[in-house]
Amino acid sequence: MSLPAIIESIIFAADSALSLDRLCEMLPEYERTAIKAALTGLVEFHEERGGGFGLAEVAGGWQFRTNPVLQEYVVRHVKTKAAKFSQSALESLAIIAYRQPITRAEIEHLRGVDCGGVLKSLLEKKLVKILGKKDIPGRPLIYGTSKEFLEVFGLKDLKSLPTLREIQALGETPQFERQEELPLEPDAAPPADSSLPFDEPE
Secondary structure, three states: OOHHHHHHHHHHHOOOOEOHHHHHHHOOOOOHHHHHHHHHHHHHHHHHHOOOEEEEEEOOEEEEEEOHHHHHHHOOOOOOOOOOOOHHHHHHHHHHHHHOOEEHHHHHHHHOOOOHHHHHHHHHOOOEEEEEEOOOOOOOEEEEEOHHHHHHOOOOOHHHOOOHHHHHHHOOOOHHHHOOOOOOOOOOOOOOOOOOOOOOOO
């Protein structure tokens, strides 16, 4: 049996993303470089195949994921309930993702409200984990996002999170979408108030 087929079967049967290190542990008879090459080949094979799923690097490992453009059709047959997040849960999760490691008091300071219940819910969903205790009086717990967080949101690692500049840009309407419709016919006369700021005064 070929190495790509072996790796494909292992990843397909796995409950979560498998790292390269884990694959190397499971396949000691193969060189690490050969396993990396097989993974690259599988990614290319599924991309060229143009099927309903492909191999993706997620949460520091490898996992089969359905094609995002087919989500509309996939959800018609998914029987399990998709994870739902309240506004407060999303806000807290975003703060933890961007500011980790972070304490509960720091999260509540940024949100301005108690977040004990939200934190408990995120821990139960395994999207957040306890990283340890902060070396300050009281030794409060510090929190961070988990591997499951990366898998749920389809992120390769925390560096894949959108920057704050990118997030802000989503709420901005580009200038070309706000401008008035321009005449396209050669003989069309410009509107009376169409003078530009850099026009020479008469």
